[in-house]
Amino acid sequence: MTTPAADWLRLDQQICFSLNAASRAFGGVYRVILKDLGLTYPQYLVMLVLWEHGELPVKRLGEHLRLDSGTLSPLLKRLEAAGLVQRERSAHDERSVRVRPTGEGLALRERAAEVPRRIAAATGFDLDEIQDLRARLDRLTAALDSATP
Template sequence: MTNPETQDPPRLDDQLCFALYAAQRAVTAAYRPLLDELGLTYPQYLVLLALWEHGETPVKQLASTLHLDYGTVSPLLKRMETAGLIHRTRSPHDDRSILITCTPHAETLRTRAAAVPETLLSATGLGGTEVARLREELWGLAERAEGVAERAR
């Protein structure tokens, strides 16, 4: 049996959560200058990617797609509407549902934004195979962690 009083405390650099946190911050910082050229923040970019992929989307579905709760995505969407990037309208089929669509201005950004991922990958030196493996591992980790979080509720 291990004695907690004689055991070394956990080291920060040995924590998976800290490595993920540091990587997320570094990747977001690397995206910043590319997105600044488009006049977008990273969260706005993610919303637009989802809308460009799926088209008109209910807020609830958008929040689920982005793995965000409604309380987080709602203020983001309000700011994006004020910035002229999206429209929010009530669903004609359900007054409780708000539909999100891109504005013409956001659609004009689509072509320029298409170059962002490749530009970032090129700058980091990551190859396609490495990116695919890393993405697969991270989605697997996310799925496992979500399962743990669900069981803890």
């Protein structure tokens, strides 16, 4: 069945709206789950990258998260104030700042281990559906990135 052209301008036909609504719904679930860890969702993402890669230059951390330094710096300051990360200027290049998890930040990883399971349960999807959706979203992101000059 073909959708009439006029219906393409309906809100419920917009993929961007569906993705935004899903993102906001995820945010609500993450807010509840991460409260026990004392993290916001963006802070959780920073910690995920640092748990995976260890010490990184802030620029590289931003690349992993698709965030610019203006957005990332306040996140890192709050994580540092909470004792979860340490930032340090490079001795070789004063412009470069490296960030790494502290002992307390590394210990938080164990407490965060249940987060992905709880999020998966909240979706109502099985593991195969989650992997398929993630692969499709990765493909969508790549296509949109290449469509943007």
